[in-house]
Amino acid sequence: MIELKGLTKSFNRQLIFKDLNLRIESGEVIGLIGPSGAGKSTLLRCLNLLETPDSGSLTIDGLTYHAPKISNRQKIQFRRQSSMVFQQFNLFRQKNILGNVSEGLVTVKGLSRSEAQKVAVEQIQRVRLADHINKYPGQLSGGQKQRVGIARALSMGTNVLLLDEPTSALDTELVGDVLDTIKDVIRQDTNQTVIIISHELSFIKEVASRVLFFDQGQILEDGSPSDVFDHPQNDRVKQFLQRYQARAI
Amino acid sequence: MQHLIDFKLIFTQIPTLLQYLPNTLMITFFSMIIGLAVGLVLAIVKLNRIPVLSQVVAVFVSFIRGTPIIVQLYLTYYGIPIFLKYLNYYQGTTYSVNAIPALAFVLLAFSLNEAAYNSENIRAAILAVDKGELEAAQSLGMTRWEVLRRVTIPEAFVVALPTLGNAFIGLMKNTSLAFVASVVDLTAEGQILAGNSYRYFESYLSLAIIYWGLTIITEQILRLLERRLTVFERASELRVANHDQQSGLNRFFIRKRVTQ
Ligand SMILES: Nc1ncnc2c1ncn2[C@@H]1O[C@H](COP(=O)(O)OP(=O)(O)OP(=O)(O)O)[C@@H](O)[C@H]1O
Ligand SMILES: [Mg+2]
Numbered sequence: 001m002i003e004l005k006g007l008t009k010s011f012n013r014q015l016i017f018k019d020l021n022l023r024i025e026s027g028e029v030i031g032l033i034g035p036s037g038a039g040k041s042t043l044l045r046c047l048n049l050l051e052t053p054d055s056g057s058l059t060i061d062g063l064t065y066h067a068p069k070i071s072n073r074q075k076i077q078f079r080r081q082s083s084m085v086f087q088q089f090n091l092f093r094q095k096n097i098l099g100n101v102s103e104g105l106v107t108v109k110g111l112s113r114s115e116a117q118k119v120a121v122e123q124i125q126r127v128r129l130a131d132h133i134n135k136y137p138g139q140l141s142g143g144q145k146q147r148v149g150i151a152r153a154l155s156m157g158t159n160v161l162l163l164d165e166p167t168s169a170l171d172t173e174l175v176g177d178v179l180d181t182i183k184d185v186i187r188q189d190t191n192q193t194v195i196i197i198s199h200e201l202s203f204i205k206e207v208a209s210r211v212l213f214f215d216q217g218q219i220l221e222d223g224s225p226s227d228v229f230d231h232p233q234n235d236r237v238k239q240f241l242q243r244y245q246a247r248a249i
Numbered sequence: 250m251q252h253l254i255d256f257k258l259i260f261t262q263i264p265t266l267l268q269y270l271p272n273t274l275m276i277t278f279f280s281m282i283i284g285l286a287v288g289l290v291l292a293i294v295k296l297n298r299i300p301v302l303s304q305v306v307a308v309f310v311s312f313i314r315g316t317p318i319i320v321q322l323y324l325t326y327y328g329i330p331i332f333l334k335y336l337n338y339y340q341g342t343t344y345s346v347n348a349i350p351a352l353a354f355v356l357l358a359f360s361l362n363e364a365a366y367n368s369e370n371i372r373a374a375i376l377a378v379d380k381g382e383l384e385a386a387q388s389l390g391m392t393r394w395e396v397l398r399r400v401t402i403p404e405a406f407v408v409a410l411p412t413l414g415n416a417f418i419g420l421m422k423n424t425s426l427a428f429v430a431s432v433v434d435l436t437a438e439g440q441i442l443a444g445n446s447y448r449y450f451e452s453y454l455s456l457a458i459i460y461w462g463l464t465i466i467t468e469q470i471l472r473l474l475e476r477r478l479t480v481f482e483r484a485s486e487l488r489v490a491n492h493d494q495q496s497g498l499n500r501f502f503i504r505k506r507v508t509q
Pocket of ligand 2 (some may be wrong): 040041042163165
């Protein structure tokens with residue numbers, strides 16, 4: 001369960017969102033959509049404490065953090081409840097695929113190298129990259145890199161998976177591959193809470209159990225994919241969807 | 250005009266000189282290691298703009314860069330005894346300068362010198378580390394120290410290696426100044442031999458050959474180290490080539506393989 005209460009965040013006096021309230025149940029797959037610059041990434045990064053909110057509170061599975069003060073130890077403890085997949089992959093370039101995926105298991109979870117490798121290999125198989133296990137990120141295509149990013153996030157075994165535009169840095173022909181992987185991951189573990197930011201609206205419509213439309217620091221629409229995509233109430237949402245549909249055709 | 254230069258002596262005295270090679274290497278290695286560790290701390294102080302400390306570091310670095318190493322050696326050599334006398338006087342302690350080996354003065358001076366120079370290189374190298382990778386490490390739940398140890402240092406090291414390698418070679422040659430603290434290294438021994446035989450030119454020529462040889466060997470070791478550390482880069486270059494048929498060289502460098 002994730003709960004935000006009165007969450008506020010600004011960057012040097014530029015208010016990104018204010019007094020945001022949201023509750024997400026375990027196992028929900030949230031599609032977070034909205035125009036560029038709306039603050040979607042900032043919101044997601046707050047959940048992982050890569051950004052520190054100004055005020056309000058954040059709860060993930062019973063652990064509550066009242067912004068903004070937090071000790072380094074508590075920050076890490078809170079952060080370990082979610083894992084993150086980045087738009088630019090952010091793989092460790094000096095480590096091979098196996099090293100990338102086992103890194104957190106060894107350094108953060110304290111597993112022995114052999115135990116960590118066993119778990120890592122399972123996750124790498126899950127994203128169908130078992131043949132590339134000894135390669136370095138520089139040897140992979142963008143789509144393969146992102147699948148490593150997903151395996152690395154999954155390896156930590158957190159209940160919450162956060163994906164920030166996982167396919168928008170990819171060439172069009174590679175997008176489908178990564179979306180399929182994400183689809184598999186969601187299907188394989190129905191207890192995992194997933195929040196995914198994406199401009200791939202048809203994909204969101206297909207996999208999300210709930211869609212949030214975020215703009216100007218507010219959640220303007222919140223409902224099932226068919227509610228939001230087929231019967232939007234808010235004018236801004238309607239406009240946004242129309243623009244996207246026009247582009248798709 | 251016989252024996253203006255004793256060519257044989259140039260080579261026959263090399264083994265005698267090499268008895269003091271361990272001293273030279275020891276001063277070089279320890280000063281470099283301490284210099285790297287302290288340099289890293291100085292770099293972190295500067296990067297985090299820690300108040301007061303970062304100003305102190307700036308002054309220290311400026312001082313070291315602005316004064317000759319030989320002057321720094323003399324300052325340590327004469328300064329520490331005075332400092333100890335003050336300490337004894339005010340704290341009632343009984344430290345004796347004689348208990349400190351001459352080597353310690355030399356190590357201290359060279360370490361501080363290396364620390365100052367390395368701190369600038371290390372700082373630049375740390376700034377070059379990809380922010381995205383640091384965020385990824387953080388998001389996995391690593392502590393600051395773990396991020397530093399697992400991502401920042403290994404990545405910055407590869408960037409800084411060429412500069413640090415040059416610093417190492419420079420240091421190795423600078424240790425020839427150790428005689429000012431009456432430590433007998435290669436050069437000091439060369440001077441002693443020359444003093445006995447009056448063959449100064451031969452002695453310095455022998456020394457030149459030894460230092461040159463040391464530098465060439467060090468350069469080769471550094472080249473190998475760099476190759477070893479940048480496997481990930483060369484692996485990418487081979488991407489176009491057949492993935493599964495890695496060249497013998499590549500197989501040699503990629504050690505950590507997992508067979509499934
Ligand atoms: N570190 C930062 N410092 C200052 N301003 C920032 C920072 N990060 C984001 N912003 C600003 O916050 C606003 C929201 O950015 P954010 O990246 O969260 O938007 P987004 O909804 O993810 O957009 P996009 O779809 O383009 O990724 C933007 O105006 C951006 O310029
Ligand atoms: Mg974004």
